[in-house]
Amino acid sequence: MPVNDAGKKSRSTETFLVTGDVEAFSALLAPKIEGMAAWSAPAGSCRGADLVQVLAADGVQAYLRLADGEAALRGPLIQYLHGGIHVIDGREILPDGRHVPVTGRETIRPGRLAYAWFPADQPAEVREGFPELARLAWGCLHQVTHPHVAAWNGKPIRGWRIGGHAKAWLREEPGRGIGGPAGYYQVIPA
Numbered sequence: 001m002p003v004n005d006a007g008k009k010s011r012s013t014e015t016f017l018v019t020g021d022v023e024a025f026s027a028l029l030a031p032k033i034e035g036m037a038a039w040s041a042p043a044g045s046c047r048g049a050d051l052v053q054v055l056a057a058d059g060v061q062a063y064l065r066l067a068d069g070e071a072a073l074r075g076p077l078i079q080y081l082h083g084g085i086h087v088i089d090g091r092e093i094l095p096d097g098r099h100v101p102v103t104g105r106e107t108i109r110p111g112r113l114a115y116a117w118f119p120a121d122q123p124a125e126v127r128e129g130f131p132e133l134a135r136l137a138w139g140c141l142h143q144v145t146h147p148h149v150a151a152w153n154g155k156p157i158r159g160w161r162i163g164g165h166a167k168a169w170l171r172e173e174p175g176r177g178i179g180g181p182a183g184y185y186q187v188i189p190a
Contacts, residue, residue, distance in 0.1 A: 008116060009117055012113070013160070015111045015113060015141070015161050016083060016110055017162075018084070018108065020163070021164065022055065022082065025140055025145075026052045028144060029140040031049075033064070036067060036129070037065060037073075037133050038073060040054060043057075055080075059082070060082055062080045064080065064137060066129050074126060075129070075130050078137055079114050080113055081113075083109035083111035083112075084108070084111070085109075086107055087107075107176065108177075110178070113137060141161065144164070147160070148162060149161070
């Protein structure tokens, strides 16, 4: 890997997805990547076109890579990191900056779809195939998600996506929220 970032290409989209959203994403992408690429669990214990199946082996993340027939996966990877639903026990920072104790509050944590690679370090067939794989993955992600995430002040957060099932889950019960390392967010009604 190069010592500096010259020639590096990367993309990252933060996501708020629940099981139904992951299933929809997987169902849309799987037939498009069949024979071209495969998801794999980090430990390599599971491999296939179905993201849901591979996540069942690890639960947290899966890697999408170009497939070399039935042999090894090759080239850079696209990481799917699942955020999912968590229960908060501890302290929450409110939009006005106050810290309050919270027990048992459900929230959705962000996950992401991301890659970083150096095209010059890859053979020609990877330089041609990987951009197509990334285009397919993000195209399917955009079909099953919405860009309707905003900070508590109402300002939209760019580059974040939320699934339709996640939006419905949030609206089912007052007090549910979405959160991440930078604080808590709200969903802009669509």
